[in-house]
Amino acid sequence: MYLLILYKFSEISVHLVPKLSSCLYNGRLEILPSKDWDLESIHSMEVLDIIRKHVSTVTGLKSNPSVNESWATTHIRKFWLARVYVASILYGYFLKSVSLRYSLERSLSLSDHHGHRTGPSFHDRYRCGSQDAMFGGKSDIQSVWHNLIRQEEEIEDLKCYVMGFHPGSFQRCAKLRSKEAVQLVECHSHALFGNVKSGLSHHDDFILTSFSSLRRLVLEAVAFGSFLWETEDYIDNVYKLKDHEVV
Template identity: 65%
Template sequence: MENCLSHPKTLTLPSPPSSSSKPQLTHNFSPKPTFRFNNPLLIKPAKGGLCCRRRPLSVIASAGASHCEFSSLNSPLEPRSLAGKFLSNVLQNHRQLFHIAVTEELKLLADDREAAVTRMVLSTDSDEACLHRRIAQLKEHQCEIAVEDVMYMLIFYKFSEIKVPLVPRLSRCVYNGRLEIWPSKDWALESIHSLEVLEMVREHIYAVIGLRANSSVTDGWATTKIGQSLVGQIYVASILYGYFLKSVSLRHHLEKSLSFTDHDLQLGHRTQFHLQDMSTYGFTNLLFGCFSNKQSIVQGPTSQEGKFEGLRCYVMGFHPESLQGCAKLRSKEAVKLVESHSCALFGEGESGSFESDDFILTSFSSLKRLILEAVAFGSFLWETEDYINNVYKLKEN
């Protein structure tokens, strides 16, 4: 099913200069402050400044050759806000202006929220205090939905940069109880990780589904029967694992670059403990499956020469509280987005639940594709949170 967005009138935006090169992806989503986003949907008020006036966008679904068809903008979760629909339109038709549009939308949302809170505070002792408090609550809710959409579109953009389409709603991909996802795009999904992170991702895949990195094509296309609810749980756990790997790998790189050798620095006292202790901090063998064959955790380096162990040993030496902090989603918006995306991918209709007892027949290759996508989603989510929080203050989780 291919989703395309239509507009009542043609959207006209200024074309980029002919000498400009194709925009490159940056991991920190750095905006371009010297260029103002200018289009018919943004009008200048009398006293200057920009305000956004968007016409409603309609979503049109058209049947393709396959219900599980990948398209340029085909994702399981559709934008719910005007900001999200507007950005999806920009991404399709004016990709070179996407980051500028995102920055403008975030600024507008931040201003709208701040203005509503200011009015509420100023009217505290007036007869309209209750009204303005309710308005501020509604505005806060609207901004939450809009920011989740902006976050989702940024993640979608990151996937499009590596030319990997998100897997559409799985109910469209299951035929006669069998699920197959093609093309796999494994190489592209693995290319976003460093060698150390990729090694841990592959170990995670092996721990979850038993498919090794050097498995043959025959092994990959072998089929297995698995519950739909379990597939959903694996997907969510893999998102959290990708988020965790992004966070901890950046910390590892920072510590190495600063040549820290003291074990009692602010990253937390590093000590030896057993893997089963992780469960008391909300970590399961499913999430940290790559360590499931370890009986004990390797202690941090004792050498004073400034030499650091690899990422895996670095992670295993973390204090439990520091480990938990790296794996925890930092914002409430991110928590809701993971829930919404996962339910849209695995859920049926509008129920928003993928707790199904039905079993499906699928190949190990398709399961690997889902896990690699989930890990990449988590990694991109960490970067997106970091970018958005610089413009629009997210709620701490």
């Protein structure tokens, strides 16, 4: 599964960011080249609009920043950065899944334009999901999603469709389907950030980096999540993967 994801990145001429310690120069983390355009090219314009909002929310960087704003530096906790990276993988995974479901829902809506529905739509069933926690209990990262999600009466476009999910349903839909996918994300995150166990330590590492590098990491994570959904779906049709059950 991991090799297929790497292959998909190679198709857009993007190398995954190596272990962060190897990207530190004089105590500053810089990821070059940015490859932002390449990482954005895999998404449709509708999905890309949502992703740019996500990037702006988690990094604090404007959608169209100036050069000075992009290269401005900030100190960030390594633990928090790791959490944002994993959360962005799940967000990319979620967007890939929900965009396909949206296309199906829209097709059904168009075909049923002159008729009446006999039951709840896919979107209705999604919005009635349980309150499963994506990160297990109360987590600081959940506040990242709180401002992204609100309810809408009607589905006008993909953005409204996605934002119609309340936090509980979003967390459930972003859950990785297979145990193999969970292990893959854990191993990849560990390889990138090292052994990051707790964000409560007074000795937690702080990293000096630019907002441009933060944007690069988030865009990579979202693309990783999208590719993960595709490869997981492909492999599951050939070799039955183990279901990931959350207790």
